[in-house]
Amino acid sequence: MTAVTRLVTHVDLDDGPTDTRRLSVSARLEAVLPDGHGVVLLDDRGWSSTAHGGGVDIRAYTSVEDIERTARTVVGPDEPMDGETQEQMAAAYWSALAGLLGRQGVEVDAHELERLPHDVVLGERLRAWLA
DSSP states (O other): OOOOOEEEEEEEEOSSOOSSSEEEEEEEEEEEOTTSOEEEEEEEEEEEEEOOSTTOOGGGGOOHHHHHHHHHHHHSOOOOOTTOOHHHHHHHHHHHHHHHHHHTTOOOOHHHHHHSOEEEEEOHHHHHHHO
């Protein structure tokens, strides 16, 4: 089996509206191989937030920690639906990711993926917006 060393979610400002009242973020989840090469697992995720009230700057209420936590949630297992348990949804999610990797020539066990460190990397535009 090919080793995957960690998971990384890259987040940056999305093409959606972002200003002092609105934040729109895209998220891309990758599996990182021992040689540092990243294999894209999900590239269709993201979220938006809006501050309500006159003169409110959403950056005053948005921290790097909030963004990291939200990013992990957005790319992570979905909430249970149609009578499934959280454990069933998580198992299906990790199996699906292992399957995606397998189709790209990276054989890895779903349980190993679940236990990997998961870093979040903020893109340049998002860091500048937060500053």
